[in-house]
Amino acid sequence: MATIGFIGIGVMGREMVPNLLKGGHRVRVFDVRPEAAASLRSHGADIATSVAAAVGGADVAITMLPDTSHVQQVVLGAEGILAHPPSGRVLIDMSTISPQATREMSAALAKVGVAMLDAPVSGGPQGAKNATLSIMVGGDGAALEQVRPVLAAMGTNVVHMGVSGAGQITKLCNQLVVGINLQGVCEALALGRAAGVDLGKLRDALLGGSASSWMMQNLAPKMIDKDADAGFRIDLMLKDLRLTGELAFALGTPLPGNALVTNLFLEARAHGEGDNGNQALYRVYDRLCNREVRRS
Numbered sequence: 001m002a003t004i005g006f007i008g009i010g011v012m013g014r015e016m017v018p019n020l021l022k023g024g025h026r027v028r029v030f031d032v033r034p035e036a037a038a039s040l041r042s043h044g045a046d047i048a049t050s051v052a053a054a055v056g057g058a059d060v061a062i063t064m065l066p067d068t069s070h071v072q073q074v075v076l077g078a079e080g081i082l083a084h085p086p087s088g089r090v091l092i093d094m095s096t097i098s099p100q101a102t103r104e105m106s107a108a109l110a111k112v113g114v115a116m117l118d119a120p121v122s123g124g125p126q127g128a129k130n131a132t133l134s135i136m137v138g139g140d141g142a143a144l145e146q147v148r149p150v151l152a153a154m155g156t157n158v159v160h161m162g163v164s165g166a167g168q169i170t171k172l173c174n175q176l177v178v179g180i181n182l183q184g185v186c187e188a189l190a191l192g193r194a195a196g197v198d199l200g201k202l203r204d205a206l207l208g209g210s211a212s213s214w215m216m217q218n219l220a221p222k223m224i225d226k227d228a229d230a231g232f233r234i235d236l237m238l239k240d241l242r243l244t245g246e247l248a249f250a251l252g253t254p255l256p257g258n259a260l261v262t263n264l265f266l267e268a269r270a271h272g273e274g275d276n277g278n279q280a281l282y283r284v285y286d287r288l289c290n291r292e293v294r295r296s
Contacts, residue, residue: 001025002150005048005055005086007074008064008095009036011230012121015128016064016094016154018043023153030054051077052084059088060147067239068097075105075116085114090143092150094135096120096175096240099165099247106139106164115143118164120171121155122178124232126218132156136174138167172247175240179261181215182281189223190285199224219279228273228280235274238265 001024006017009031020027021044030048031037037047048054051074055061061081065071071093075081081091091114093102099118106116117139127133133155137144144151144160151158161170188211192202203220206212222228241262248255264284271287273280 002059002088002147003057004028004150005030005051005058005061006045006064007031007051007054007062008066008070009033009040010064010066011125011232012094012128013064014039015125016133017045019128019131020150020153021045023149025150025153028054028058050079051081052079055081055086056084058086059090060150061086061091062150063091063093063095065095065097066236067095068101068243071095071097072101072105076108081114082108082112085109085112088146089114090147091116092119092147093117094119094121096171096236096243097168098243099168099172100250102138102168103165115140116164117143117147118167119151120167122171122174123155126231128154135159136161136167136170138162138169139164169247172240172244175237176244176255176258178215179237179241179265180257181213182219182278183261183264185213185215185220186223186282186285189220189282190289194289219277222277222279223282228276228283230275231277233274234265234268234276234278234280237278238262238269238274241265 003026004020006027006029009029017027017029017040028046028048029037029040030051041047063071063074102118109116117137119135119137121133121135123133131154134157135151135155137160141160161167189199192199206216241258244258245262264281267284268281273283
């Protein structure tokens with residue numbers, strides 16, 4: 001069993017750490033919000049007061065942070081992982097961030113003998129809680145095999161995608177599909193509502209055919225019930241779509257669907273929906289159709 005330094009106790013991290021502990025691993029956690037880290041003490045986690053304290057002597061360091069700049073600070077900052085590498089010399093970054101920044105950090109860490117794996121996840125907070133995440137891994141294959149038991153405590157589908165950055169690219173492809181699928185569900189419900197169709201029955205019918213999807217199964221009921229409680233937040237999805245657009249621009253690859261759904265998410269954030277769950281995208285269609293937006 002491994003000693004793990006886990007950095008970032010947000011909506012995903014707080015569900016992932018208990019599964020690592022259940023797997024028999026020792027986990028030291030750190031978050032810039034002390035109360036977030038402290039919330040895991042009852043699960044058996046040790047609470048660290050800094051990044052260095054969390055990863056010092058650890059077999060593996062794991063980061064699960066909101067955006068590229070946060071990971072860069074934790075990795076490259078004066079008190080970060082580059083200056084205080086884990087004893088096991090492996091960092092698993094499970095955030096969703098820039099593939100280019102990932103490659104740059106990986107190269108910097110390699111100079112001090114640390115292998116960085118980019119291992120973003122799909123499955124959301126429920127997948128994190130149930131330890132059923134899909135984990136997309138870029139980086140050294142030998143390092144992956146070294147930490148595979150750690151990843152297996154959090155997910156059921158661990159796929160080595162290739163060199164550094166490949167995991168992040170895979171996650172952005174995932175988010176492209178997720179965003180456009182979410183938009184499609186919103187539009188189907190908006191059209192059905194305008195036509196006077198029972199939305200619950202509409203969802204049941206669509207689930208039985210080729211329109212079925214995770215979004216239709218899990219988020220359509222929340223849209224129908226006007227439930228915008230945060231699971232995966234609008235702001236985080238917008239960040240992922242931005243990264244997808246930046247990668248597409250750099251590669252000269254037109255993604256009109258990504259551009260459209262990004263603008264719909266921007267509309268949602270402009271109306272104060274940034275901290276709400278992704279299903280709050282349906283409120284965009286309430287506004288477009290000049291319908292009352294009722295908040296739960």
